[in-house]
Amino acid sequence: xxxxxxxxxxxxxxxxxxxxxxxxxxxxxxxxxxxxxxxxxxxxxxxxxxxxxxxxxxxxxxxxxxxxxxxxxxxxxxxxxxxxxxxxxxxxxxxxxxxxxxxxxxxxxxxxxxxxxxxxxxxxxxxxxxxxxxxxxxxxxxxxxxxxxxxxxxxxxxxxxxxxxxxxxxxxxxxxxxxxxxxxxxxxxxxxxxxxxxxxxxxxxxxxxxxxxxxxxxxxxxxxxxxxxxxxxxxxxxxxxxxxxxxxxxxxxxxxxxxxxxxxxxxxxxxxxxxxxxxxxxxxxxxxxxxxxxxxxxxxxxxxxxxxxxxxxxxxxxxxxxxxxxxxxxxxxxxxxxxxxxxxxxxxxxxxxxxxxxxxxxxxxxxxxxxxxxxxxxxxxxxxxxxxxxxxxxxxxxxxxxxxxxxxxxxxxxxxxxxxxxxxxxxxxxxxxxxxxxxxxxxxxxxxxxxx
Numbered sequence: 001x002x003x004x005x006x007x008x009x010x011x012x013x014x015x016x017x018x019x020x021x022x023x024x025x026x027x028x029x030x031x032x033x034x035x036x037x038x039x040x041x042x043x044x045x046x047x048x049x050x051x052x053x054x055x056x057x058x059x060x061x062x063x064x065x066x067x068x069x070x071x072x073x074x075x076x077x078x079x080x081x082x083x084x085x086x087x088x089x090x091x092x093x094x095x096x097x098x099x100x101x102x103x104x105x106x107x108x109x110x111x112x113x114x115x116x117x118x119x120x121x122x123x124x125x126x127x128x129x130x131x132x133x134x135x136x137x138x139x140x141x142x143x144x145x146x147x148x149x150x151x152x153x154x155x156x157x158x159x160x161x162x163x164x165x166x167x168x169x170x171x172x173x174x175x176x177x178x179x180x181x182x183x184x185x186x187x188x189x190x191x192x193x194x195x196x197x198x199x200x201x202x203x204x205x206x207x208x209x210x211x212x213x214x215x216x217x218x219x220x221x222x223x224x225x226x227x228x229x230x231x232x233x234x235x236x237x238x239x240x241x242x243x244x245x246x247x248x249x250x251x252x253x254x255x256x257x258x259x260x261x262x263x264x265x266x267x268x269x270x271x272x273x274x275x276x277x278x279x280x281x282x283x284x285x286x287x288x289x290x291x292x293x294x295x296x297x298x299x300x301x302x303x304x305x306x307x308x309x310x311x312x313x314x315x316x317x318x319x320x321x322x323x324x325x326x327x328x329x330x331x332x333x334x335x336x337x338x339x340x341x342x343x344x345x346x347x348x349x350x351x352x353x354x355x356x357x358x359x360x361x362x363x364x365x366x367x368x369x370x371x372x373x374x375x376x377x378x379x380x381x382x383x384x385x386x387x388x389x390x391x392x393x394x395x396x397x398x399x400x401x402x403x404x405x406x407x408x409x410x411x412x413x414x415x416x417x418x419x420x421x422x423x424x425x426x427x428x429x430x431x432x433x434x435x436x437x438x439x440x441x442x443x444x445x446x447x448x449x450x451x452x
Contacts, residue, residue, distance in 0.1 A: 014026070014027060014028070014043075014055060015028070015069070015290065015293075015294060016058075016059055016068055017037060017068060017069050017070065017071075017072060017290075018068035018069070018070050019070060019071075022040070023040055023059050023068075024037055024038065024039055024040050025037070025038055025040060025043065025055070026038075026069075026072050026290075026294050027042075027046065028294055028297045028298045029298065030297065030298055030299065030300075033298055033299040033302065034298055034299075035072070035074065035294040035295055035297065035298040036072075037072050040056075043055060058185075062185055065166075065168055065181070065185065065187065066161070066166040066167055066168050066185075066187060067161065067162050067167065067283075067286060069286060069287050069290035069291070070283060070286075070287060071287045072287070072290070072291055072294065073287065073288075073291055074087075074089060074291055074294075074295055075087055075088075075089065077092070077097045077100060077101075077288070078097075078100055078101050078104060078284060078285070078288040079100055080100050080103040080104055080107070083284075089295070089302075090302070094292070094295070094296075094302075094303045094304060094305070095304070095308070095347070095348055095349070095350060096350070097292060098129065098292060098348050098349050099348075099349045099350040099351070101129075101285055101288045101289060101292070102125050102126075102129060102349035102350075102351065104281070104284075104285055104288075105125045105128060105129075105163060105285055106121050106122070106125050108159070108278070108281060108282070108285070109121050109124060109125070109156075109159070111273065111274065112152075112155060112159065112273055112274060112277065113152045113155055113156050113159070113265065113273075114151070114152060114265065114266040114267075114268045114271065114273075115263060115264070115265060115266065116263075116264040116265070116266045117263060117264060117358070117361075118354075118357070118358075119354040119355070119357055119358035119361075120263040120264070120358075122346070122351050122354040122355060122358065123143075123261055123263060123342070123355070123358050124143070124156070124160075124263060125349070125351070126342050126345040126346055126349065126351070126355060127141055127143045127160075127164075127240065127242065127261065127342075128160055128163050128164050128289075129289065129345055129348070129349060130240060130341060130342070130345045131164045131165040131166075131167070131188045131240050132165045132289050132290070132292070132293040133293065133296065133305060133345070133348075134165070134186070134238075134239055134240060135297075136305065136306060136309055136344075137215070137309070137340070137341045137344070138214070138215045138337075138340070138341075139213055139214060139215070139337045139338050139340060139341050140212065140213050140214075140215075140238055140239050140240040140241075140341070141213070141240050141260075141261055141338050141341060141342060142209060142213060142240070142241050142242070142243070142256070142259055142260040142261065143240070143241070143242035143243070143260065143261050143263065144242075144243060144245060144257065144260040144261065144262040144263070145157065145242065145243065145244045145245075145263055145265065146244075146245060146262060146263070146264050146265065147264055147265025147266065147267070148265075148267050149267070150267050151265035151266055151267040152265050152266075152267075152273075153192075153193075153244045153265050154192055154193075154244065155277075156265065157169060157190050157192050157242065157244060158277065159277070159282065160188075160190055160242055161190050162277075162279070162282035162283070162285075162286055163282060163285050163286050163289065164188040164190070164240075164242075165186070165188055165289070165290075165293065166185060166186060166187040166188055167187070167188045167190055168181055168185075168187035168188065168189055168190060169190045169192065170189065170190065170191060170192065171192045171193060171196075172196075172197060172198075172201075173189075173191065173197075173201065173205070174198075174201045174204065174205075175201060175203075175204025175205050175207070175208065176204075176221075178204075178205055178208055178237075179208055179219050179235045179237045180235060182208075182212070182235070182236065182237050182238075182239050183235040183236050183237070186239065187239075188239065188240050188241070188242070189239075189241045189242075189243075190241075190242050190243070191205070191241070191242070191243035191244065192243075192244050193244050194243045194244060194245050195245055206256060207219070208237050208241075209241060209243070209256045209259075210255060210256050210259070211237065212237035212238050212239060212241065213238075213259055213338070214238065214337075215238045216236075216238065217236075217237055217238055218234045218235055218236050218237060218238075219234070219235050219237055220232060220233070220234050220235075221233055221235065258334065259334070259338070261338070261342070261358075261362065262362075262365075305344075305348055308344055308347050308348055309340075309344045311347075312340060312343045312344040312347060313340050313344075315343075316331065316336050316339060316340055316343065322356065324353060324356045324357065324360075325353075325357070329356060329360060331359065331363055332363060335359055335362060335363045339355075339359050342355050342359070343355055343356065343359075377415055377418045377419070378411065378415060378436055378439040380418060381411050381414035381415045381417075381418060381436070382406060382411065382414075384414050384418075385406050385410050385411070385414055386406070389405065408433040408436055409433055411433075411436040412433045412436045415436050
């Protein structure tokens with residue numbers, strides 16, 4: 001039995017809450033549309049003894065794995081300036097409530113870290129808020145944090161550990177630990193300096209990073225039970241992840257980078273930033289986010305976030321595109337998948353325009369990267385053909401002699417071989433001669449159209 005709530009239809013609606021040295025629980029009762037703090041001893045009145053025991057063991061085993069909420073205040077919301085103010089659960093605007101805490105997060109980030117992108121603050125804020133609503137989404141973002149030494153990358157990850165849903169900060173972990181923590185606890189993994197991890201750990205974790213962004217993806221492992229017995233078990237690995245990779249590092253494979261939201265930190269000499277984090281402010285933000293999450297789970301229709309998600313998906317799927325800054329935007333499938341999540345969160349916190357602007361830049365970067373890869377493949381195709389012909393036909397003593405005999409048909413065939421070896425042929429389909437002609441001409445080569 002797990003208590004992380006990612007399968008909200010079949011798990012007990014319980015969220016541990018730390019009050020001093022003791023734990024109580026926030027009990028979410030959708031039958032009555034309420035979420036309320038109940039003493040731990042009341043569990044026996046709500047669930048059978050086996051579940052109560054598992055819940056107690058759950059707290060004991062994970063007491064130090066993430067920052068717990070310390071207060072549940074449904075009838076008070078966190079104002080950007082004035083602190084706690086009254087909130088009406090029946091008539092209150094939940095997007096306004098969420099946007100208020102989003103502003104507090106962005107204000108905190110502005111004081112404590114330096115980011116190079118125009119919309120990086122909104123992206124990081126949306127990522128953190130989105131971790132509380134993972135059960136709603138089909139795609140979970142990966143946040144890739146880059147930057148030079150002493151640029152504040154670890155500081156940012158520490159902030160995220162305070163305000164993400166069950167943010168689990170780790171400077172060294174294994175694949176087995178990672179997928180068990182995601183499956184059993186629903187944590188948000190925060191991986192510090194990933195390039196320094198053990199190589200075997202890196203290889204396993206890369207699989208989770210690559211595949212765990214889509215709901216339903218899992219890993220299968222055989223667990224020893226003793227007496228030479230074993231059992232096959234499936235672990236769900238779907239969920240958001242944030243990780244640091246040193247700028248210029250090549251540990252993260254391209255397919256993971258292309259599925260990630262990348263933010264770049266800046267090293268600013270002689271900058272005046274607080275030496276000590278404001279833990280009280282981070283605790284206030286964390287309590288508010290846990291409170292909103294529990295209110296949403298208790299009465300999803302009243303809160304209305306699911307309706308926003310449905311509207312966002314309809315907009316992104318529309319052939320008419322999305323209007324932003326007087327321009328009609330269209331996104332490719334790779335961007336659109338994760339944008340469905342981030343655009344929804346942007347709307348929920350009333351910051352959808354900066355999110356759209358950021359994804360225009362992300363899509364442009366992905367297009368540039370794909371174009372660079374296409375150019376490299378086309379050039380490699382030419383080299384392969386030239387080398388093969390020089391070995392087969394001794395009359396060609398200089399590569400330039402062979403180059404004049406290369407046709408676009410030859411290039412297209414060789415290009416398909418490279419695509420197939422990279423595992424990309426199925427996604428791109430058969431390569432036409434027109435495609436490779438355009439790529440080669442972009443590189444400055446010319447073809448004699450009378451011959452080929």
